[in-house]
Amino acid sequence: xxxxxxxxxxxxxxxxxxxxxxxxxxxxxxxxxxxxxxxxxxxxxxxxxxxxxxxxxxxxxxxxxxxxxxxxxxxxxxxxxxxxxxxxxxxxxxxxxxxxxxxxxxxxxxxxxxxxxxxxxxxxxxxxxxxxxxxxxxxxxxxxxxxxxxxxxxxxxxxxxxxxxxxxxxxxxxxxxxxxxxxxxxxxxxxxxxxxxxxxxxxxxxxxxxxxxxxxxxxxxxxxxxxxxxxxxxxxxxxxxxxxxxxxxxxxxxxxxxxxxxxxxxxxxxxxxxxxxxxxxxxxxxxxxxxxxxxxxxxxxxxxxxxxxxxxxxxxxxxxxxxxxxxxxxxxxxxxxxxxxxxxxxxxxxxxxxxxxxxxxxxxxxxxxxxxxxxx
Ligand SMILES: *Cc1c(COP(=O)(O)O)cnc(C)c1O
Numbered sequence: 001x002x003x004x005x006x007x008x009x010x011x012x013x014x015x016x017x018x019x020x021x022x023x024x025x026x027x028x029x030x031x032x033x034x035x036x037x038x039x040x041x042x043x044x045x046x047x048x049x050x051x052x053x054x055x056x057x058x059x060x061x062x063x064x065x066x067x068x069x070x071x072x073x074x075x076x077x078x079x080x081x082x083x084x085x086x087x088x089x090x091x092x093x094x095x096x097x098x099x100x101x102x103x104x105x106x107x108x109x110x111x112x113x114x115x116x117x118x119x120x121x122x123x124x125x126x127x128x129x130x131x132x133x134x135x136x137x138x139x140x141x142x143x144x145x146x147x148x149x150x151x152x153x154x155x156x157x158x159x160x161x162x163x164x165x166x167x168x169x170x171x172x173x174x175x176x177x178x179x180x181x182x183x184x185x186x187x188x189x190x191x192x193x194x195x196x197x198x199x200x201x202x203x204x205x206x207x208x209x210x211x212x213x214x215x216x217x218x219x220x221x222x223x224x225x226x227x228x229x230x231x232x233x234x235x236x237x238x239x240x241x242x243x244x245x246x247x248x249x250x251x252x253x254x255x256x257x258x259x260x261x262x263x264x265x266x267x268x269x270x271x272x273x274x275x276x277x278x279x280x281x282x283x284x285x286x287x288x289x290x291x292x293x294x295x296x297x298x299x300x301x302x303x304x305x306x307x308x309x310x311x312x313x314x315x316x317x318x319x320x321x322x323x324x325x326x327x328x329x330x331x332x333x334x335x336x337x338x339x340x341x342x343x344x345x346x347x348x349x350x351x352x353x354x355x356x357x358x359x360x361x362x363x364x365x366x367x368x369x370x371x372x373x374x375x376x
Contacts, residue, residue, distance in 0.1 A: 002327045003363035005284075008146065008174055008306050008354035009331045010196045010203060013261065020260040021202050024253035037252045044252070047259035054262045054270075055191060055209050056182025060241035063208040064255055068173040068194035069096050071208035074245045075169055075190040076100060076140075078218035083109035085137045088166075090115050090123040090152065091344060092145035095337045097171055101140060110137070114340055121148065121299025125156045129163075136166040141188075143181065144174035147333040147342065147350060149281065149298030149306050151175065158187035167214055173197060176207075177265055178305045178356070179274040189214035195254070198277075198305070198356065201261030202254040210242040220244045268357075276357035277305035280364060284353055287368040293375035297350045308333065308350040311375050316349040319374050323351075326370035 004012055013021075027036040037044070048059040055062070065071045076097070081087065087101055087110055105112050115131065118124040123141065139161040144151050158168045170188035172181045177198030183191055191209040195201025210218070220227065220238060226248035228238045238244050265273065284307045289296045297308040311319050316332040323330055334349045335342035342348070355364060 001363060001366060002329065003359065003367050004329050005353040005355050005359065005367060006329050006331045007178070007198055007200075007356040008352060011198060011200045011356055012358070013200050013202060013257065014264055016264050017201060017257045017260045021253045021257035024256050028253070033252065040252065040256060043259065044255065047255065047262075050259050050262045050266070051207050054266055055176070055193075055207070056184040056186075057209045057211070061183070061209050061211055061215075063210065063242040063245040064250065064258070065206040065208055065246065066204050066250065067206040068171070068192050069206070071192035071206045071245075072097055072169070072171060073100060074220070074222055075192060075208055075210065075218075076104075077222060078220045078245070079138050079167060079169070080217070080219050081108045081110045081137055084135060085110040086133075086135045087112050088115050088128070088131065088136055088139045089113070090141055091117045091341045092123070092142050092148070092150060092152065092338060093140065093340060094142055094146055094171060094173075095339065097140055097142070098339070117299075117341075117344075120301045121150055122301055123152050123157060125153060125160060128157060129160050132160055132164045132166065134164050136161070136164055139166050139168045140171070141168060142171040142174075144172075144178075144304040144306065145338055145341065146174060146306070147338040147352065148300065148308050149285070149303040150300030151179070151302040151304045152300075153302070154186040154188060162187070167217065174304065174306065177261075177273070178277050180270040183209050183211060195258040195261055199258070199261045199265055200356070202257040204251060205254045205258040207258070208242065208245055210245065215240075215242065222247070224248055273357055277355065278303070280355040280357070280359055280361075281305045281307050283361065283364050284355060284367065287364070288371060291368070291372050291375055294371060297345070297347065305354055305356070307353045307355070309353075309371075310347070310350055311371065314374060316351045319351045319371070322374050323367070323370050326366075326373070328367045328370045
């Protein structure tokens with residue numbers, strides 16, 4: 001039996017998603033992409049409502065993109081930043097967001113500072129409160145990091161950041177689809193997410209939530225003929241909803257697949273999913289911790305479905321290969337993708353197992369058995 005433990009990498013889409021994507025591609029081959037899209041216009045429009053329901057937002061606060069990174073980049077690019085401004089990141093910042101923050105700082109002249117973690121490993125909210133002032137324009141926060149089982153306390157960070165008027169850009173790439181991520185409850189101004197991970201959607205899909213209040217403070221720059229209209233020789237008019245962050249061209253099949261994935265998650269219920277993922281991750285974490293030579297590397301008070309570990313005397317890449325030979329599919333996470341956190345904890349690389357609710361308990365035991373063979 002193959003045990004799939006990489007939903008934090010790219011998960012297995014359910015049949016409903018597959019049928020939607022493949023069915024639409026077939027239809028495009030019959031009538032052409034424009035006519036095929038027209039036939040699904042109502043479903044595509046309804047998709048904004050589906051994602052809004054999933055993410056606790058309004059339909060006009062939702063934009064579809066081609067990845068979590070694209071969502072994040074377009075939102076970040078629209079945040080006005082200049083000399084004297086400060087941008088705060090956390091220790092668990094992902095390289096994909098740290099790099100653009102550092103890159104733009106060279107040109108825009110703002111300062112970038114990393115907020116420390118507390119003893120549990122989550123962002124230190126007290127330390128954050130101490131460094132916040134009205135020069136802080138943006139707090140970049142990762143909800144569930146790629147390289148540990150942490151879930152950061154979003155609401156507390158948002159409340160502190162809003163106290164000085166800073167925007168919060170939440171990277172929810174690893175949390176959407178495995179636990180409830182609701183803009184109305186978390187309070188984050190901007191939320192980016194992907195289809196391919198816990199949501200079980202197609203690759204090349206992403207979503208962005210821009211709260212209405214936050215939208216008023218953004219300066220969207222990456223606009224085209226979908227996000228804006230050319231109304232006079234020198235006059236353009238930008239859309240006033242979140243779709244100002246979209247561009248015209250997209251994979252309609254993949255978008256329909258993403259909408260189907262969101263419907264699928266809603267039908268199962270995010271509370272149910274969180275509980276079932278949590279049970280599996282806990283079982284794996286406890287089983288791994290009991291194995292001689294195995295060290296669980298997860299941090300944080302609240303844990304996600306991501307389980308990370310190392311095996312004494314064996315490189316994580318080697319562990320991954322040996323587990324694959326036993327039919328257990330995991331992934332590894334290297335220091336460069338979460339440099340601050342990995343450096344602070346003295347880690348080069350960890351093995352990452354991310355069980356979704358579709359993994360049977362017997363599969364988890366097969367995985368534990370395979371790891372224990374490695375560790376022997
Ligand atoms: C995977 C990941 C991303 C980027 O997602 P893409 O689908 O590659 O755009 C962002 N943040 C975190 C924490 C991730 O794990």
